[in-house]
Structure formats: structure tokens, C-alpha cells
Amino acid sequence: MKYLFLLLLSTATFAQDIHFKSILVDTHNDCLTACIEKNVSLDSDLTGINHSDLARFKKGGVDYQLFSVWCDGEKAKPYEWAMREMDSLYAAAARNPDKMVIAKSWKEIQKALKEGKLVAQFGVEGGHMIEDDLNKLNTFYERGVRYMTLTHNNSTSWASSHTDEKSPTFARKKGLSDFGKEIVQRMNQLGMIVDVSHVGEATFWDVIKTTTKPIIASHSNAYSICPVSRNLKDEQILAIGKNGGVIHLNFYSAFVDIDFWQKDIAFRKKHAAEIDSMIASGMQTEYVFTVISDKYAEESNAIKPDLEQLMKHFDHIVDLIGVDHVGLGSDFDGINSAPKQLKTVLDYPLFTQALIARGYSDKDISKVLGGNFLRVYKANN
Template sequence: MTYFDGHNDLLLNLWLNYPDNPGVFFDKIEGHLDFPRIQQAGLIGGLFAIFIPPKSYISEKYPHHAKKLDNPLQVMWEQLAILKELIRLSEGKVKLCTTAAELKQAKRERVFAAVAHIEGADALSLESTALDTFYQAGVRSVGPFWNTSNAYGAGVTGSFPGTPNSGTGLTPAGKQLIAQLVDKKMVIDCSHMNEQTFWEVAQLSHQPLIATHSSVHQLCAQPRNLTDEQLLAIGKSGGVVGINFGNAFIRPDGARNEETDLDILVDHFCYVVNLVGDEHVALGSDFDGVSVPKTLGDVTGLPLLAESLSRRGLSGESLAKITYKNWLRVLERTWGQ
């Protein structure tokens, strides 16, 4: 079985824990992802987040990194440099993909396809040419928000149980950013957007609506999860939602409890399939960014997830769409050939 994943935080893991030796990725490391386990699982590619973590979290757990957050653009460049160093060290086994043609070639040649993604565009507002520079460096996907407000508007905030209708929408600068992303044919990630921001983006963009790592609000009332109306809009646009594997985003009680039955995660996939069809749901694990069901464990649990999906009737072509084809299709439609 083949898999393509919509979101991971491997670069943050390496930046925090192995900043001077990212090549340990090709051995066994702490977390959900390393290259031997990726190959064992059959993962052929995914979106790699460049993410500035909250300073309060870093100050408490990684105090030696806290000062670096005073220059968030530099941190973003350091994380992208880590990804490019992994590609160099891979000796052709990992490729940074910026076009649909490169994704297809990587799959044919059994090369792991890495897509660079910015999660939270706060720092881009600090430099007028930052988006252009990151685009030239190979970034092809941007999530304008990570929960909190920034120069571009409001992300989604609030605790469980809560509504995604948690704030105002885009600022004038935010509307300009969306226009720039559309013009560059970059993915606009709707995960971490509140409802008003989501609907404004839907009006401003003719691209498929994409949420790289969100789950179903009807099944788990986390503000970060998507309502039925949002899921229907994603389907109508030809887009996709990558289901987040995080326990807190899938459990009906919203608990960060690893003793979570895998069927609870499968429920989210089935819900989207039943609501909008199997072309609009995919993997959005959030590996290395959340706690996942213990039975899944890490990336090597993807075959167990596929087996569980198959037992629920999602097999054959439908399963192939969910595990990798939908991501390849929606990236091609967004980027062009």
C-alpha cells in the first residue's frame, strides 16, 4: 500500500532536538518519523511544516532555543535548511518537489517526495519580499495561521468543547496574502483558520479548498475541527481534508489520551466519505506534532489504519484515493502541471 501525508512536524523535531545533526533522520530517532520507518510503512511523500512554536513552550522545555525565536524568519530558514540537508544526505532518495510533474516522477522512481509548507505566516509580514524568497527556495504551501491572530487576520482559538466561529476574518494584508498565494498557485491551508476566515478565503480563492490536518467537528468538538458546512464547501471546490490523527482532535471527549481505539480515527474518514465522497478525504497525520493512538504508534502504523479503513468498506480504488491519490490530484490541480 502507498501513502502520502498532508502534514508533519519532523522539521521542528529535528530543529529542537538534533539541530547540529539532522542526518540522524536516516537512523532511528525519537518521534513518529525517521527514514527507515517511512520506508517500512510505504509512505511516498508528504508536506513538511516549517513552524515557529510558541515561545512559552520553548522557554519551558528548550530554553537554549528560546532566544532564537526573537528572529522567527531566521528560524524558518533554519528549518528549510534542515529539509534541504536531508535531501542532500539522502543521495537521491528524497526530493524536494515543487511541481506535479516532479511528484509523478518521484513516485515512478520510488523517491520520497517532500513538499515544503509554511505553518503560520506570522513572520512573513516582517519582510515584504519574504513570500517571494521562500517560493524561490521551493516552498509551495502556506497555512496563513496557527491559532493566534497575526498581521493577516485571526486563526481559530478556544478550548474543547468549542466552535470554530471564534473571531474576525482576514485583514486587508491577509486578503493581499491570499491573492498572492493564488497568483503563485500555492496551496492555501485552511487548517487553523476560524470560520469567518475560512469563508473569506473560500470567496477570494478559485483554488480547491485544502485543510492539511483537520478532523470532523461533529465527531469531536475541537474548535480546530471542520463543520459539515466547511466540509461540504471543501468537497464542492474539489478540495481535500487531511484527517488529523491527534487524539485530542478525534476523540468525542477531546482528551489527549493515547488509549484511543483506532476505529475512532476511522470514524472521521468515514464521516467525510459519507458526507462529501471519497475524493475529498486524505491523510493529515500531524506526526511529530500530536499524540496519536497507541495502537497506531507512529508512521509504521499506517498499514493498520488502511486495514481498519478496509474493514469499514473503504477498499480498492476508494482506499487508494484516501491514502495517496487525492493528495496528488489536488496538488496537481492547485499547482498546475
């Protein structure tokens, strides 16, 4: 028993060493929205409030965070909301110039990494936030947006979402319109990465035909492991590999384990009165579920999948297209449930430990943690 304990301790220490020597990039974290909804600041100690805060990014080994800029399709003036979220990060960066930099060029990224500062950029989650205006897309890029998810669960006038494409009442043509293709082309010209998480299959294939640059799925998993429309089918995974892109694993339990769905429905039904009351108060629905899950943590934790279930998605994608095309897109602070071991941004080293247990080299682990995204970033700029 003593020797087993020492072996486990040695493995954990080795994982920490590789983890903190690598550049860790997370392509999707919703803490800007979470901070606004909860009326807290990113640079405060948000332990027990959020999955993330500025200090814990550092402690968890996060070197480069793409902060999601999001609102649902029902919110009025989504462009204004996007600007408010960006303003909140700019304010936090101004208060902490020794800890964080909103980097807009490869040179600025390298400088911040060398100085041990958090590289911060934006990913706009939903093309509805440009309000059908290419000038607003240009402004987003100027402010530090380096990818845009073409749709959220709602479609735009120019791209169909995964939700609408499977709806029998969705009347118009699926996929990208001519204007949608123009948006993809403009993103290629700007150096803004095209993100296909949330898009419908028709939109996905139109993107593959239109883009001249590698794409990402900023927070998606494998459909064959968990068959939900937010995950990618094998043909899509193969196409992203051929494109040179990267699929970033989403930690949300419902996209990790298909059995979670029914358990979560029962959990929400039990607390329906509180959920309805918070929605009526004006809180966005997805954050209501997070608040309820935090309030009833013991119940919520009991239905979560294990980290090994997430690693099945990793293994499947690697089997199809190789280790050069997988990364991390946690969706922390935008989800109410993640695998049991991945409670907050402090737990990223456990993912690294799972890679070591699978026999991956230091070089391959560094690719997965951030190197693959950095390659796509450079190819887009």
C-alpha cells in the same frame, strides 16, 4: 480459531499489497522541528526518539511527505527559523540523493516517484512566518513550500485564528483583511495551496469567497465527532467539498476524541514540575508535552483513543462530501498522543486495513492515501 487466524493474516497481507501499490501522501509531519528540538538528524535511526525518520518513511509506505515548517507565535524572527528548518531538510536531501528529492514541479514529483525516492516539500504552518512580506512568501515558494497554513493558533495582522476568534479580548475585525485576501490571491497565482487548518471561522469563510483554487485542511477532523475549535463544522466540510478541496485527517488524540482532553489535563498536572522545568530551559511548549509523554509511555498510552474513533471522523466526512475529499495529515512528531494503533509512521498500513474493512475499493483507497491531494496539487499548479 485456525481459520480465523488465516483470515486475519490474509486481510493484513491484502492491506499491505494495496498500501504499498498506492502513492501515500501525508500533508503534515513536524519532524523538522522535532529534530532541531532534540538535536538529531532526520536521516539517522530515530526509533524511540521520533515518530519518523527517513528510513521509516519508506518502511511505512510514505511516498510523498509535506514537512511542516513551524514555530509558535512567540518566537522572535520566525522567518529565520523557517529558513533554518528548510535548510535542515535540504542538508538531509543532499546527504541522501538516492533516497529523497525536494521536488518543485509536477515533473520532478513524477520522476522521484518513478525512482522510488521520497518526494519532499514544505508546508509553512502559520502565516506569521512571512512577517507580513509578500517577497518572503515568494521565497518560500521558490524553496519548495507548496502550502501555507494561514494562521497557527496565533493570529497574524491579516488573518484571525481559531483561538483568537473565540477570545472575548480579541478586539480587531475577524477574518481576512484586504492584505490577507491579497496573500490568498498571491498564493493562488504562485501555485501554493491555501491551508485552513488552525484558522477561525470568519477567516475560513473569507478564504472560501476569495480563493480561485481548491484548498486543503492539512490536519483537521470533524467538529461534530469531536467538538473542538481546531476541527471543522459540517458547513465548513460541505464548503471544502464544493470547492474541490481535501480534508486531511489529524491523528492527535485531542482532536479525535473529546474525552481525551480531561484525561490529558490530569496527566500533565501529575508531571507539572517536569513540564515547567523544561519550558523554562527554552524548549517550545508543544515539544515538552511530547517528551513527557514519551518518558511516561505506559501512562500516556492508557488514555489514548482507538483507531476506530479516528475512523468515525473519516466516515462522517465521506458521508457529507464523498471519498474524493479525504486524505492523511497525521501531525506525527508534532503531537504527544495518537490513536493506540498509530504509534509511528510504520503504522500507516493499519489505516489502509481499516479502509478495506469498510469495503472501499482499491481505487477509492488510493484516492484517500494520496490521489486526492495530487488532484488538488495539480489544480493549483
